[in-house]
Structures are given as C-alpha cells and as structure tokens.
Amino acid sequence: MVRPVDTGTFWDRxxxxxxxxxxxxxxxxRIRACLQRLKSSGIHYYDRRLSDVEPEQLNSTDDLRRLxxxxxxxLREHYPFGLFLAPQERIVRIHxxxxxxxxxxxxxxxxxxxxxxxxxLARGLVAGGVSEKDTFQNAYGHGLFTGGLGFHDAASLVGAxxxxxxxxxxxxxxxxxxxxxxxxLGCTPSYALHVAEVAAAEGLDLHSLPIRAxxxxxxxxxxxxxxxxxxxxxxxxxxxxxxSEIIGPGVASACGKSEGxxxxxxxxxxxxxxxxxxxxxxxxEVGELVLSAPTKEAFPVIRYRTRDLVxxxxxxxxxxxxSARISKILGRTDDMLIVRGVNVFPSQIEHALLGxxxxxxxxxxxxxxxxxxxxxxxxxxEMSQRVAAASNLRADLEARxxxxxxxxxxxxxxxxxxxxxxxxxxxxxxxxxxDQRTRQER
Ligand code: ADP
Ligand code: ZN
Numbered sequence: 001m002v003r004p005v006d007t008g009t010f011w012d013r014x015x016x017x018x019x020x021x022x023x024x025x026x027x028x029x030r031i032r033a034c035l036q037r038l039k040s041s042g043i044h045y046y047d048r049r050l051s052d053v054e055p056e057q058l059n060s061t062d063d064l065r066r067l068x069x070x071x072x073x074x075l076r077e078h079y080p081f082g083l084f085l086a087p088q089e090r091i092v093r094i095h096x097x098x099x100x101x102x103x104x105x106x107x108x109x110x111x112x113x114x115x116x117x118x119x120x121l122a123r124g125l126v127a128g129g130v131s132e133k134d135t136f137q138n139a140y141g142h143g144l145f146t147g148g149l150g151f152h153d154a155a156s157l158v159g160a161x162x163x164x165x166x167x168x169x170x171x172x173x174x175x176x177x178x179x180x181x182x183x184x185l186g187c188t189p190s191y192a193l194h195v196a197e198v199a200a201a202e203g204l205d206l207h208s209l210p211i212r213a214x215x216x217x218x219x220x221x222x223x224x225x226x227x228x229x230x231x232x233x234x235x236x237x238x239x240x241x242x243x244s245e246i247i248g249p250g251v252a253s254a255c256g257k258s259e260g261x262x263x264x265x266x267x268x269x270x271x272x273x274x275x276x277x278x279x280x281x282x283x284x285e286v287g288e289l290v291l292s293a294p295t296k297e298a299f300p301v302i303r304y305r306t307r308d309l310v311x312x313x314x315x316x317x318x319x320x321x322x323s324a325r326i327s328k329i330l331g332r333t334d335d336m337l338i339v340r341g342v343n344v345f346p347s348q349i350e351h352a353l354l355g356x357x358x359x360x361x362x363x364x365x366x367x368x369x370x371x372x373x374x375x376x377x378x379x380x381x382e383m384s385q386r387v388a389a390a391s392n393l394r395a396d397l398e399a400r401x402x403x404x405x406x407x408x409x410x411x412x413x414x415x416x417x418x419x420x421x422x423x424x425x426x427x428x429x430x431x432x433x434x435d436q437r438t439r440q441e442r
Pocket of ligand 1: 216217218241244
C-alpha cells in the first residue's frame with residue numbers, strides 16, 4: 001500500500017482534510033457496518049450485548065451514546081482470542097499489553113489491519129516532517145508491546161531508513177545516533193530524557209547532530225517535560241497517542257501547529273464521557289476518552305473505555321487537518337491518588353516539579369502510611385549538580401519544593417532531595433508512583 005508522500009505535509013490529504021460533514025457521514029456508515037458485522041459474528045458476547053441494537057437506526061455519531069461500552073475487563077474475560085472476528089488463518093500478528101495487573105489484553109491483526117495501522121501512524125510521522133530522506137531510530141521496545149513494531153511498520157511505509165535499536169543499551173543508542181546521522185527518534189518521553197542525559201555525560205552535544213524530531217508517546221508527558229526534552233535534545237517533539245486495544249500507537253498524533261493530537265477520525269471515533277456516569281460531556285470538558293475502531297477486521301471495537309482523561313478540541317487547526325484533537329492525557333481514571341482525602345494526579349506533581357529551578361526532571365512519588373495511620377505523600381526528586389555540590393542551597397530548595405507542591409495540591413508533601421542519578425531511569429514506561437500504603441488504608 002505504498003503511496004507517495006503528499007508534498008511532505010500530509011500522508012493522506014483526502015482523509016486528513018476531509019470536510020467535517022463528510023467525515024461524520026463516513027464514521028456513521030462505518031460504525032453501522034461494524035455493528036452489523038458484530039451482530040452476525042456468532043460471538044455470544046456480541047449477541048447478548050447488541051441484541052437491542054438496530055444498526056440501521058444509527059443516524060449520526062451522536063447516536064453512539066445509545067450503545068453499550070466495552071472495557072478492559074471484557075477483553076480479559078475473553079482471553080486470549082474470544083473477541084476476534086477473523087479466523088486464525090487470517091490473523092498475521094498478535095500483540096499484548098504489559099498485563100501488570102493480571103492477564104494481559106491480547107489483540108490480533110489481519111494483514112489489512114496492519115496496513116491500516118501503519119497508514120494512520122504514517123500520517124503522524126509525516127505531520128512531523130518524516131520522509132524517505134530521514135533516518136528513524138526506533139527506540140520503542142520491540143516485542144509484544146505495540147510501540148516497537150508499530151513505529152517500525154509506519155516509518156518503513158513512509159520510506160525512512162529505520163534503525164530498529166529497540167529500547168536500552170543507551171550508550172550504544174547514542175553512538176549510533178551520531179554515527180548513522182539519525183534525524184528522527186521514536187521512544188517514550190522518559191527514555192528520551194535518559195538518552196539526552198547519557199549523551200551529555202559522554203560530552204556529546206545533541207544540538208550539533210542532525211537529529212531534529214522526536215516522536216514520543218506511550219506515557220504521560222506534561223508541557224514542561226516536553227519543553228525540557230526539546231531543549232536538551234535540540235529537537236521538535238511530536239507527541240503520539242495510542243493503545244493496543246484500539247490499534248497501538250497511531251490513534252492520534254501532534255501536528256506541531258497547535259495544541260493536542262489529531263485523532264485519525266475516519267478510523268477512530270472519539271467521545272469524551274463522565275467517568276462516573278458514562279454520560280457524554282460537551283467538547284472542551286475533561287473526561288474519559290472513549291474510542292471506536294469500526295474498520296478493523298480482526299478486532300473491531302465500539303465504545304471502548306480507555307480510562308485516559310482528556311479534553312476534546314474541535315476548533316479548526318491551522319495545519320488544515322479537519323479532525324478533532326485530544327489534549328495531552330491529563331491523567332488516567334485509575335491513576336488518581338487519594339491522599340488524606342485530596343485528589344492528586346501524578347501529572348500535577350510533574351508539572352510543579354519541573355517549574356522549580358535547581359531540580360532535575362527525575363522524580364518518584366511514594367505513598368506510605370504514617371504512624372497516625374494517615375497517608376503520607378513523599379516526593380523524591382533529584383537536585384541539579386550545582387545544588388548537590390553546594391550543601392548550603394539544599395534547605396532553601398527543599399522549602400521551595402514543599403511550598404510549590406502545597407500551592408498546587410493543597411497538601412503538605414514530604415520532600416526528599418536526592419543526588420543526581422539516583423532515581424531509576426526507564427527504558428519504556430516510567431514507574432513514577434510507588435504505593436506502599438498498608439492495605440486497609442487504600
Ligand atoms: P499497557 O500500558 O496496558 O501495556 P498499551 O501499551 O496499549 O497498554 O498502553 C496504552 C496506554 O498508554 C494508553 O491508554 C495511555 O494511558 C498510555 N499512553 C499512550 N500514549 C500516551 C500519551 N501520549 N500520553 C499519555 N499516555 C499515553
Ligand atoms: Zn493540526
């Protein structure tokens with residue numbers, strides 16, 4: 001399915017700039033067709049769930065709200081292949097999520113699904129200026145995780161020279177980046193930061209190398225973290241969003257012209273709902289992102305609850321793409337911490353820390369239980385070399401961090417300033433929160 005790159009701006013101009021009315025009509029007919037397929041799949045789960053649903057009565061994407069949701073638990077209950085619509089002989093790839101909380105969620109792809117996936121992620125790469133002239137170093141983990149192979153196929157499709165380093169071996173990563181003249185990097189934000197740090201430790205100024213763009217995703221990144229990475233690496237960051245249940249990376253991509261990430265809406269239909277009531281929220285309000293992927297063959301999904309908290313942005317974008325954008329992921333419905341009755345999102349802490357002079361962007365949030373059985377919120381954060389070398393600066397820095405966190409969170413956190421390079425670096429998704437509270441306190 002190799003198509004010429006359209007003047008370096010769009011991968012698929014027709015799809016990316018489709019007039020809104022046409023787009024909504026296309027979404028509606030695709031969802032209708034998908035419902036028909038699900039209803040006649042012979043899969044008990046769909047028979048039961050869609051028994052009252054008449055696909056012909058779906059007249060717009062607004063009517064989606066009448067359809068039931070699908071959740072991660074539904075996938076787990078049908079582990080591993082129970083919800084695949086395509087027979088085994090048509091499946092050509094199987095991926096699975098990390099499964100840190102029980103059985104992994106398993107997703108399957110037909111050949112057409114892989115093409116669809118590469119095609120949507122290619123739009124994101126091209127929006128960030130990737131072409132056949134680029135050398136794309138792919139430091140996402142290659143394996144069951146969708147990051148590595150997803151970016152591999154998309155960057156190959158665009159025609160870049162792909163260097164499949166996978167994550168890890170950071171010193172070698174930096175050496176190859178220099179020797180191969182890498183122009184674009186793909187990895188998680190936390191790993192990008194680590195790559196920058198290792199380069200700096202080796203006396204290599206990334207600003208002097210050809211690398212100019214980084215396609216970062218798979219974990220949250222505040223504005224400030226994005227800025228920090230851009231400054232340290234001398235690149236433009238193009239954020240990427242996706243999840244394996246929908247397809248993998250390539251669900252939404254930044255264009256660099258305005259806030260947020262364009263959802264490739266002809267393929268993935270976004271809604272934002274109240275996480276409690278499940279009611280659709282007006283555009284612009286923060287809620288849980290719900291996505292439908294009606295055109296996948298092996299594993300289409302309708303109204304999948306992502307647990308990711310976002311805002312939908314529908315104002316037209318100066319880049320000319322007509323799709324809705326999602327804001328940065330502001331948190332997850334399951335990562336909100338409740339500390340002494342106060343709601344805290346890790347992203348608020350990151351944002352606050354990155355605004356304090358004298359700290360490095362490496363931190364960990366540790367929850368514990370105090371002697372009085374109350375929750376303790378402890379924030380461990382690295383100080384800069386300069387502060388570490390001058391012990392008289394520490395008390396003042398610590399006080400500033402405590403104060404900044406109190407202003408943002410309305411809570412007093414215990415702050416632990418640690419020496420540079422003491423917080424574990426991540427190669428994939430960083431683990432920022434350690435919950436060590438005793439059971440009954442949760
Ligand atoms: P798992 O993390 O369960 O192994 P995935 O690899 O499919 O599964 O990860 C998908 C999740 O990763 C998303 O639901 C979201 O929480 C997170 N994610 C992906 N891209 C971003 C992003 N740009 N910003 C924040 N979180 C992201
Ligand atoms: Zn745009």
